Amino acid sequence: MAEDRITDIGPPHYEQFLPPVIKANYGKWKYHEIPRPGVLKHVSESGDELYTVRCGAGRLLTTDYVREVCDIADKFCDGHVRWTSRNNIEFLTPKKENVEPLIAAIKAQGWPVGGTGHAVTSIVHTQGWIHCHTPAIDASGIVKSVMDDLFEYFGEHRLPAQVRISLACCLNMCGAVHCSDIAILGIHRTPPKIFHDKLRHVCEIPTTIAACPTGAIRPHPDKSIKSVVVNEERCMYCGNCYTMCPAMPLFDPDKGGVALLIGGKVSNAKHPPMFSRLGVPYLPNNPPRWPEVCQAIRKILLAYVNGANKWERLGEWITRIGWSRFFEICDIPFTFQHIDDYKWAYDTYNTSMHFKF
Amino acid sequence: MSDTPLLDQLETGPWPSFVADLKRMAAKKPQIKDLLGQLERSYEEKITHWKHGGIVGVLGYGSGIIGRYSDLPDDFPGLEHFHTMRINQPSGWFYTTAALRMLCDIWDQYGSGVMNMHGSTGDIIFLGTTTDNLEPCFQALARNGFDIGGSGSAMRSPSCCCGLSRCEWSCYDTMEACYDITQEFQFELHRPGFPYKFKFKFSGCPNDCVAAVARADCSVIGVWKDDIRIDQAAVKAYAGGELKPKGGGAHVDKLDIQKDVVDLCPTQCMSWDGSTLKINNRECNHCMHCINLMPQALRPGTDKGATILLGSHAPILEGAQMSWVIVPFMRMEKPFDELKELGANIMEWWTENGKNRERVGELILRLGMREFCLAVGLDPVPQSIKTPRCNPFFFWHPEDFEAEAEGKTYIKL
Numbered sequence: 001m002a003e004d005r006i007t008d009i010g011p012p013h014y015e016q017f018l019p020p021v022i023k024a025n026y027g028k029w030k031y032h033e034i035p036r037p038g039v040l041k042h043v044s045e046s047g048d049e050l051y052t053v054r055c056g057a058g059r060l061l062t063t064d065y066v067r068e069v070c071d072i073a074d075k076f077c078d079g080h081v082r083w084t085s086r087n088n089i090e091f092l093t094p095k096k097e098n099v100e101p102l103i104a105a106i107k108a109q110g111w112p113v114g115g116t117g118h119a120v121t122s123i124v125h126t127q128g129w130i131h132c133h134t135p136a137i138d139a140s141g142i143v144k145s146v147m148d149d150l151f152e153y154f155g156e157h158r159l160p161a162q163v164r165i166s167l168a169c170c171l172n173m174c175g176a177v178h179c180s181d182i183a184i185l186g187i188h189r190t191p192p193k194i195f196h197d198k199l200r201h202v203c204e205i206p207t208t209i210a211a212c213p214t215g216a217i218r219p220h221p222d223k224s225i226k227s228v229v230v231n232e233e234r235c236m237y238c239g240n241c242y243t244m245c246p247a248m249p250l251f252d253p254d255k256g257g258v259a260l261l262i263g264g265k266v267s268n269a270k271h272p273p274m275f276s277r278l279g280v281p282y283l284p285n286n287p288p289r290w291p292e293v294c295q296a297i298r299k300i301l302l303a304y305v306n307g308a309n310k311w312e313r314l315g316e317w318i319t320r321i322g323w324s325r326f327f328e329i330c331d332i333p334f335t336f337q338h339i340d341d342y343k344w345a346y347d348t349y350n351t352s353m354h355f356k357f
Numbered sequence: 358m359s360d361t362p363l364l365d366q367l368e369t370g371p372w373p374s375f376v377a378d379l380k381r382m383a384a385k386k387p388q389i390k391d392l393l394g395q396l397e398r399s400y401e402e403k404i405t406h407w408k409h410g411g412i413v414g415v416l417g418y419g420s421g422i423i424g425r426y427s428d429l430p431d432d433f434p435g436l437e438h439f440h441t442m443r444i445n446q447p448s449g450w451f452y453t454t455a456a457l458r459m460l461c462d463i464w465d466q467y468g469s470g471v472m473n474m475h476g477s478t479g480d481i482i483f484l485g486t487t488t489d490n491l492e493p494c495f496q497a498l499a500r501n502g503f504d505i506g507g508s509g510s511a512m513r514s515p516s517c518c519c520g521l522s523r524c525e526w527s528c529y530d531t532m533e534a535c536y537d538i539t540q541e542f543q544f545e546l547h548r549p550g551f552p553y554k555f556k557f558k559f560s561g562c563p564n565d566c567v568a569a570v571a572r573a574d575c576s577v578i579g580v581w582k583d584d585i586r587i588d589q590a591a592v593k594a595y596a597g598g599e600l601k602p603k604g605g606g607a608h609v610d611k612l613d614i615q616k617d618v619v620d621l622c623p624t625q626c627m628s629w630d631g632s633t634l635k636i637n638n639r640e641c642n643h644c645m646h647c648i649n650l651m652p653q654a655l656r657p658g659t660d661k662g663a664t665i666l667l668g669s670h671a672p673i674l675e676g677a678q679m680s681w682v683i684v685p686f687m688r689m690e691k692p693f694d695e696l697k698e699l700g701a702n703i704m705e706w707w708t709e710n711g712k713n714r715e716r717v718g719e720l721i722l723r724l725g726m727r728e729f730c731l732a733v734g735l736d737p738v739p740q741s742i743k744t745p746r747c748n749p750f751f752f753w754h755p756e757d758f759e760a761e762a763e764g765k766t767y768i769k770l
Contacts, residue, residue: 117606
């Protein structure tokens with residue numbers, strides 16, 4: 001039996017999944033248009049055309065949902081479909097006459113078409129309470145709530161530039177949201193609680209100590225207590241100790257919540273890639289609809305729409321007007337949390353007279 | 358009375374509802390009823406109910422399966438074991454419906470039917486199965502051409518933009534590079550032997566649609582060295598409003614070539630006299646702004662390859678880093694030998710020198726770029742820095758004095 005096992009084959013080669021029009025025009029695309037929000041038209045050197053209809057989705061799906069995607073792709077796209085790097089579903093067809101019925105079929109399914117150009121596209125996100133052991137917040141529920149709230153911006157090109165929103169449900173950021181126009185970040189705000197009686201039985205002390213990235217955990221000074229203590233001043237609430245040792249939960253239902261980091265991007269257009277910076281240090285963790293998070297994002301987005309020049313990304317707008325003006329416009333009180341005091345803090349201090357009153 | 362009054366409130370609104378989707382599955386699979394029940398409990402209590410832990414996996418691999426257990430197994434027995442499987446995605450996330458239906462059939466048979474399309478790193482994620490099902494699920498996938506992805510201190514599943522398959526801007530074949538590099542490093546992907554994770558991401562142009570610069574230890578971003586190709590008639594059509602900016606993807610219908618394009622060029626290397634657009638290509642820093650605005654008039658040049666950047670990671674531990682340039686230009690043609698050799702050298706140096714949970718970008722900051730470059734065989738290049746140092750603490754090595762003895766000078770006079 002064991003010798004029949006298949007291993008180390010790697011992923012299947014992509015070529016077997018490509019639509020014929022893509023195989024025929026691979027590397028030969030000449031230009032593209034966006035004839036309407038959610039629709040891309042790519043034109044090849046050969047004159048061939050490819051139409052893409054982009055459909056918004058969360059990343060959490062069931063096999064039922066994927067089969068519905070397949071039904072639509074079978075009917076209109078000869079069985080070809082892809083996903084984007086931001087969880088959008090893209091239906092691909094060389095037939096222009098299929099575009100309208102394809103859009104109608106997607107909408108009949110209750111799915112949105114959009115996410116192209118100067119839109120808010122689907123939020124990339126992490127697992128949250130559906131499957132992760134260290135989240136401060138849920139992921140899919142906040143994404144659903146924010147996209148419901150910003151829905152008008154998904155299906156139209158209304159913004160000064162594209163706006164990329166991302167969510168990570170704790171500061172480990174498995175979603176690497178740190179270069180997003182708006183990053184929704186789950187934050188714990190209290191150190192782990194240690195259950196010494198339990199720790200003795202379920203945790204290995206050396207691996208628990210080694211798990212701490214800041215070296216804040218050490219053996220309990222009382223050698224008769226087989227446990228650890230945490231230097232709370234060094235703890236930054238990452239939860240890595242809890243991963244190793246379930247007797248050290250750091251969840252506080254009342255104090256945990258959401259921070260918004262603002263103004264990042266990855267593209268090189270005009271300005272180089274930028275990190276997202278702390279905008280709103282704390283918003284309450286308020287399921288099932290997180291109204292404060294939705295309202296804060298909408299407020300920042302509208303301030304950007306009103307203030308930005310054409311083509312300016314959110315971070316480029318803030319860079320131009322200055323962070324102090326941004327905080328003023330968005331009614332965000334400035335706090336000690338906004339002032340960096342971690343490793344490269346000095347790089348963020350203003351050493352010039354270039355500021356505004 | 359519903360069992361999930363809080364989650365029910367996420368069934369309304371225009372965005373697709375994951376709650377409605379999960380409820381359909383709950384009618385068929387009892388563990389999904391438990392999943393919704395536990396999630397409702399999290400919504401009530403505002404804490405997670407998952408535990409990490411337990412080494413689970415498939416025979417011979419140390420990677421790709423994440424053990425997951427409920428901390429409320431008595432209340433939700435279907436979640437007592439609810440492990441994650443990462444399935445390495447095909448390059449560019451292209452599928453046929455036949456392949457997708459096959460994946461769904463396998464996951465319905467061996468797991469919960471709940472998945473992510475896709476996880477943050479790019480894998481197809483299967484959420485929720487028992488230890489007993491891991492091996493048969495893996496072998497069913499393998500018989501159909503799919504393999505498990507990376508996790509832990511291993512190579513993670515590389516990912517890429519759609520590249521040449523559907524983009525006129527891609528400067529190399531991202532999908533083939535991603536596939537080839539993934540195959541080259543299968544051992545490192547399935548058998549964790551690194552200080553921490555290592556990610557490759559492949560973007561075809563400086564727009565960087567897979568965010569390689571932010572979230573790949575090794576970011577491979579396409580670039581051209583020669584002149585931007587210009588169709589002057591199309592430029593005039595943009596100026597006249599016959600062609601729409603960004604192919605119609607913007608909030609305005611007509612470009613002002615001077616204000617929107619020329620004045621916003623970060624290197625001021627363009628000019629427009631009302632009929633001809635000129636670009637001093639030697640000064641262009643290939644930011645893509647002008648090309649993004651006028652996709653029918655401007656295209657990247659034809660002398661193409663990629664820039665190799667190294668070191669990005671999310672904030673743990675030293676704070677977030679973006680990758681920085683280590684090789685300004687590399688030809689990217691199959692079989693990508695130069696990249697494979699450089700990648701292997703980087704991994705070897707990092708594995709030898711890195712502390713537990715130290716990403717390669719952090720190791721370079723700890724030991725210095727000189728030590729890194731010498732170890733992997735790279736010369737110092739000015740494209741790798743924003744500015745030179747402003748401090749006087751630069752050090753000299755015996756090799757420097759030897760080079761001077763052989764005639765090396767630091768400015769040609």
